[in-house]
Amino acid sequence: QVQLVESGGGLVQPGGSLRLSCAASGIIFSMYTMAWYRQAPGKQRELVAIITGEDTTNYVDSVKGRFTISRENAKNTVYLQMSSLKPEDTAVYYCYARRTISTFWGQGTQVTVSS
Numbered sequence: 001q002v003q004l005v006e007s008g009g010g011l012v013q014p015g016g017s018l019r020l021s022c023a024a025s026g027i028i029f030s031m032y033t034m035a036w037y038r039q040a041p042g043k044q045r046e047l048v049a050i051i052t053g054e055d056t057t058n059y060v061d062s063v064k065g066r067f068t069i070s071r072e073n074a075k076n077t078v079y080l081q082m083s084s085l086k087p088e089d090t091a092v093y094y095c096y097a098r099r100t101i102s103t104f105w106g107q108g109t110q111v112t113v114s115s
Contacts, residue, residue, distance in 0.1 A: 001105045002026035004095045009109030013083055016113070020080040022095030022106055027074040032099045036069060038091035038111075045094070049080060063089075070079045085113045 002045040008020040020036065049059045049069035057069055068081040078095065091111050095106035 002097075004104055004106035005092065006095050006109040009111045011112045011114065014086060014113055015105060016085050017081070018085065018111060019083070019084045020093055020095075020109060020111070022078045022087060022096060024076045024078070024095075027076075027097060027099075027104070029071075029097075030073040032069055032097045034069075034078040035096040035098070037096055038089075039094070039108075040088075040091040043091075046110075049092070050057075051078065055100045063090045071079050082111070086113075087113050089113050 001026045005023045006020060010018065012018050020062060030053055033050060033052045036048045037045050037114060039045040040050050047060060048063055049067055051057045051071050059067060066084045071078045092108040092110050093094045094108045097104045
């Protein structure tokens with residue numbers, strides 16, 4: 001049984017930082033491309049950041065220079081370090097795992113950026 005469990009969300013003021021974690025189980029983690037998506041109210045889910053098994057990363061333009069995705073294969077965990085947060089970063093953030101046609105989603109964690 002595959003599980004992706006996110007943690008680290010919460011309420012933060014504009015300009016603040018948060019680190020999201022996603023712990024995976026039931027998969028050979030190192031072989032999976034991992035990603036973070038987010039969905040704001042009334043908007044489509046969008047890809048925020050992605051990291052391959054070879055540690056190649058990519059980001060949506062709106063978070064470049066502010067967010068960093070990383071992975072720790074020994075702990076089956078992927079992280080999203082978020083800095084200089086803006087109100088428009090408010091969303092539910094989802095962890096995603098992909099290998100060929102196998103894809104899995106976490107349950108999501110809420111991030112709210114507000115003063």
